[in-house]
Amino acid sequence: MLNIPTWNRVLIWGVVVLGLAFAMPNLFYDRVERRNDAVTAIEEAGGDPADLAGDLGGWPSYLPSSLVNLGLDLRGGAHLLAEVQVEEVYEARMDSLWPEVRNTLRDLRAEVGGIRRQDAPAGELHVLIGNSEGMATALAAVRELAQPVVSLTGVGASTLEVEARGDVIVIRLSEAERAATDNRTMIQSVEIVRRRVDEVGTREPTIQRQGQRRILIQVPGIGSAEELKRLIGTTARLTFHPVTGRATSADAEAPAREMIVPDRDNEGLFYRVESSPVLTGEMLTDAQPSFDQNGRPAVAFNLNTTGSRIFCDYTQNNIGAPFAVVLDGEVITAPEIISAICQGSGQITGSRNVAESTELAVLLRAGALPAGLTFLEERTIGPELGADSIAAGEIAAVVAGIAVLVYMGLSYGLFGLFANAALIINVGLIFGLLSLIGATLTLPGIAGIVLTIGMAVDANVLIFERIREELKTAKGPARAIELGYEKARSAIYDANITTFITAVILFTMGSGPVRGFAITLGLGIITSVFTALYVTRLILVIWFERRRPKKIEV
Known part of the structure; x- marks a missing residue:
């Protein structure tokens, strides 16, 4: 008959208590948030517990402290829509390819004659050879530098297209390689932006790719769109260039294929370096703070296989020549090459202190943005607007809740009050689950909760109507209640599974x-079914066991 085992009752109430316990911190949002920030400051930044005692004492440590993260529209923050300039990657690829092409053709000087790089459209490399009769040999040698395209759509394709135009070799990326490069550039850009945003400790930023070349960036709690742009605009682009001389100013004339770069630490000191880097930061596999042989802060780095080979060849052929390490357009050090470096590792000196070498190592590990970002849309949402949205959502939820509670009470009497109690528990369980999984609550999320409030009583309505039908034929109220739950269960499952x-x-x-x-809609469905089939039924059983009514009215 109408009976629920003791272990089942304990389990149901245990789930309810646990869910409400996880939801409770949201009633004291500011206090719990300050306490969580203080704990983070102590664990990650080495903050002084004595200075943060007030915030730590704002919430007991033995209680759950997980909160529902507020989205951009509720908390305020910054919104950016950025477009990645993938064409810059094509140009950088051609610049980095030139030293390899030059070295390859130099070995064939007897057949191809002299070689010289010429001006070319962005994304192309034009090389003039002195002996056009050796063009076939030159083309074959350059094509040997191509690699298979690494992508599912470019299987069997080559990375380079090489052709002759008179006595000029024209080199460009193939269409398959451009498509693969675009995809890699976007994946890398999204990941690097995410790493940099995560460094500021914001809760639940939204960073995702939109279309072919765009990135949507939404960061709740940050001050302004300008602040966010500064955060993700730090490129940490590292390159290694041969030094050809010094210049007197940034406006000094530089020969073709050279550029003027200022020294970071010495104002008024400028270097002339080759425009094409020998190595780029993309060839780094790791970077860690360290000390040089004189005990000064430095950054130790490791190179991948390609970088190791290039670095070894260059240092072997240029012993005694100065070599500039350029970070974001500034020379941080320009040492002379003392000996060949073929171990695939090295050191970057020039850091002022340990903190600076540590920061540089972190930026290099996170990686440089592979291409520039153009911001197409930027928007700052103030916390006042977020507070207004929360207030509007609260009013909507309260009005909807009161309307449902009144309707259920008038329609089903005492049974309606049982359903209302389960409805209140249901809302608490939704917030408990949101807190437990660290989900982000947005304004549409509040709409999902309001919709759930209306849908939550559907299952109870099905059950109560079924109990009414069974009362007309069943032998007693206990049997009617039991049959009502059994026969309504399949309809409840069908309706909620589709939703x-x-x-x-x-x-x-x-x-x-x-x-x-x-x-919020999905979690609301789960909690609604649980409260309707288990919580409401348990409340009914407890009431029935105490009252033992001979007749019930639904």
């Missing part, structure tokens, strides 16, 4: 606000 599938599709195919709505 849950919709929520999953919205989460998978959607982005941003749509996902926020899908998360």
Whole structure:
């Protein structure tokens, strides 16, 4: 008959208590947030516990402290839509390819004659050879530098297209390699932006690719769009250039294929370096703070296989020549090459202190942005607007909740009050789950909660109506209640499974606000079914065991 085992009752109430316990910190949001920030400051930044005692004492450590993260539209923050200039990567690839092409053709000087790089459109490399009769040999040698395209769509294709135009060799990336480069550039750009945003400790930033070349960046809690642009605009672009001389000013004339670069530490000191770098930061596999042989702060780095080979060949052939390490357009050190470096590792000196060498190592490990970003859209959402959105959402939830509570009470009497109690528990469980998984609550997410409040009583309505039908034929109220739950269960599952599938599709195919709505809707469905089939039934059973009514009215 109407009975729930003791272990089942303990499990149901345990889930309810646990869910409400995780939801409770959200009632004291500011206090818990300050306490969490203080704990983070102590663990990661080495903050003084004595200075943060007030914030630490704002919330007991033995209670759950997970919070629902507030999205951009609720917390305020910055919104950027950036376009990645992938053409810059093509140009950089051609610049880095030139030393290899030059060295390859130098070995064939007897057949191809002299070689000289010529001005070319962006993304192309033009090389003039002195003996056009050796063009076939030159083309074959340059084509040997090509590699297979590493992508699913470019299987069998080569990375380079090489052709002759008179006595000029024209080299460009193949279409398959351009497509693969675009994809790699976007993946790398999104990951580097994410790493840099994560460094400021913001909660739940939204960083995702949009279309072929765009990145959507939304960071709650940051001061302004300008601040966010400065944060992600630090390129940490590292290159190694041969030094050809010194200049008196940044406006001094430089020969073709050379550029003027200022010294970071010595104002008024400028270097003339070759425009094409010998190595780039992309060839670094690791960077760690260290000390040089004189005990000064430095950064130790390791190179990949390609970088190691290039670095070894260059240092062998240029012993005694100065070599500039350029970071973001400034020379940080320009040592002379004392001996060949073929171990695939080296040191970058010139750091003023340990903190600076540590910061440089972190930036180099995070990587440089492979291409520049053009910001197409920027928007700052003030915290006042977020507070207004929260207030509006709270009013909507309260109005919807009161309307549902009144309707259920008037329609089903005492049974309606049981459903109302389960509804309140249901909302608490939603916030408990959101806190537990660290989800982000957005304005559409609040709409999902409001919709869940209305949908939450659907299951109870099905059950109560079924109990009404069974009261007309069943032998007693206990049997009617039991049959009501048994026969309504399949209909409840069918209705909620279809809605849950919709929520999953919205989460998978959607982005941003749509996902926020899908998360709260999906969690609301789970909690609604649980409270209707288990919590409400347990409340009914406890009431029935105490009252033992001979007749019930639904």
